[in-house]
Amino acid sequence: MTIRSPYPDVEIPEVSLFEFLFADGFGDRTDAPALIDGGSGASISFAQLHGMVVKIAAALAERGIGAGDVVALFAPNTPYWVAVFHGVLRANAIVTSANSLYTPGELAHQLADSGAKLLITIAPFLDRAVAAAEQAGLTGDAIITMDKAEGHPALADLLATTAEPPALTVTATDTAVLPYSSGTTGKAKGVVLTHRNLVANLLQIQPLIQVSPETKILAVLPFFHIYGMTVMMNQGVHGRSTVITMPKFDLVEFLRVISTHRIQRVYIAPPVAVALAKHQVVDSYDLSCIEVIVSGAAPLDAELGRAVARRLGCRVLQGYGMTEMSPVSHCIPDDRPDIDLNSVGFALPNMECKLVDPGTGKEVGPGERGELCCRGPNIMTGYLNNPEATAATLDADGFLHTGDVATVTDDGVFTIVDRVKELIKYKGYQVPPAELEALLLTHEKIADAAVIGVHDAEGEEVPKAFVVLQPGAALTEDEVMAFVAERIAPHKKVRVVEFIDAVPKSASGKILRKDLRAREPQAT
Structure with a gap:
């Protein structure tokens, strides 16, 4: 059975995001701050943001960037990130945003x-940017910095x-x-999102999320x-709200920015929720301004969420x-505190x-488990340029197979x-x-390897590697972890290693991860 949203459809205009x-x-918000740098307090008004977007578009066009061209953005959160993003789109081009x-x-x-x-990019990222x-x-000359850097044109x-x-x-x-995105499996793939996709999602969330010109939003993610x-x-x-940016998460700075700017x-x-629920330093800051905390990107434990809500006196x-x-x-809508926090609303x-x-x-009904x-x-x-992966994720009827198993109530709560x-x-x-x-298989001493997610002592899912060594070879767990850490972004690091005689596989050669999950111990 197909389950529709209990909310009426919204009308989606056929326009570009710009x-x-x-x-x-911007009406009476023309001179109001659209963006504030959380660290310095420097702000950009809506009028200034619009002016910067138009200037960036013009300058990019002078450099030959136009319809269908792709511009990569490799930088942490700042107000300038927003201006550059929309400047690229205003130049009729496409943004590909890269993990900093x-x-x-x-x-x-x-x-x-x-x-x-x-x-x-930014000057501190130039070593990686130039190499890439x-x-x-x-x-x-294809590298532009948002700040000043010798030898490269700058945003200025x-x-x-x-x-x-x-x-x-x-x-x-x-x-x-x-x-x-890695999608359901495999190496990161370009996800093709249109202007209509982005406009639609903004309008879709509007009935459930209460944001107004008086709202201050923290952008640390x-x-x-x-x-x-x-x-x-x-x-x-x-x-027409004010967005306060932070380049990275630091708990003390996070709390200071919220308290100072009355966000x-x-x-x-979810990892931030753990800190908000348990860390003593939280009590050193006035966080009474917080009305709503929204958790996403990974499952939030309901009891943890309720602990944050009790401590801060806000909705989670x-x-x-x-x-x-x-x-x-x-x-979960802002105005439905009765909805189970274990759910996604x-x-x-x-x-x-x-x-x-x-x-x-086969399709299943309320109360039954099925892939969403x-x-x-x-x-x-x-x-992007990957019809096989697309066909594996989008079915002939246009449904995207998320890879996540869900249940739904008769009232439509998932x-x-x-x-x-x-x-x-x-x-x-x-x-x-x-x-x-x-x-792992590029290491000369490793004959075979498999990786699964296991939970550490704090309940966080972490990558664990099962490693089969070449005959006569010797490696330590730390050496395996160091080998991976030198070659990959920090969040992808292997954090647990177990040496085994053979990786369990099916007759077709597929790794039997369920067999690996059944092994003990699974994590430190």
Whole structure:
């Protein structure tokens, strides 16, 4: 059975994201702060943001960037990230947002795979950016920094242009962004999201999430991730709210920024909830301004969420989504504190969902477990240049198979209960086992390897490697972990190692991860 959202459908205009967010002006919010740098307190008004976007678009067009061209954005959260992002879109081009923790090899893969022509970064990232650009075949003049860096054009140079912006030619169905996701399995793939996908998701979340021009939103979760991009950055601009940015999570600075700026709405991943519930330093700050905390990116334990709510005197809610859904498909509404916090709430307007038994492929009803499949205007058009992966994720009826097992009540409240896919979620980041396994196999002393997610002493899912050594070879657990850590982003590091005689596999050669999960001990 197909389960629709209990909320009425919303009308989605056929416009570009730039038109949707900027075309109607800002009314009495013209001179109000759109963005504030949480560290320095420097702000950019809505009028200034619009002016910067137009200037950046004009400067990019002068450099030959136009319709269909891809510009990579490799930087932490700052107000300038927002201006550059929308400047690229206003230039009729496409943004591919890169994880700021990426190694040169990981970034080079995204640059090459997306066909990026420019890379915009910051000076402290230049060592990795330059190395990645060289691997991907980009020349030095294809790197622009948001700050000053010798030998590279800077954002200030773009803003100094006297050129006029190009005509806006993109349509709702054109690609807007190419974030990279591991999907259900495997190496990161470009997710093709259109302007309509992004506009739709902003309108879909609006009836459930109460954001107004008086709202201050904290953006500590990265803008390069679709969660930060849509739910913090673009929702803030859409709601004419003020978004306060932080480049990374540091608990004391996080608490200071909330207290200083009197932030009402905070978006987090579950590891932050642990700190808010348990760390003594929380009591040193006045956090009475917080009205709502929304957790996403990974499952939130309800008791943990309730502990945060009690300690801070605020509402704690949970949402669910995927990069492939722009990203939100479900959330607990602001005005429904009665909804079970273990759940992810209702499907958004315009969404259709079904639960499918992974074994039989048959649809199941309320109270039964099945893989969650979603259809709606926010669903990606596919994976970039990867029809096989697209076909494995999007079925013939347009339903996206999430890889997550869910249940639903008669009232339409969904709860994620398990996972079909092999993806590991470490602190909200995606860690594909296949990528780690391929890396481990490049070690000359490793004959075979398998990786699964296990839970550590704090309940966090972490990557564990099962390693088969070459005959006569010797390695320690620390040496295996160090080998991986040197070659991969920090969130993907192997954190537990177990040496075994053979990796269990099926007759077809597929790793039997269920057999590995049954082994003891699984984690430290």
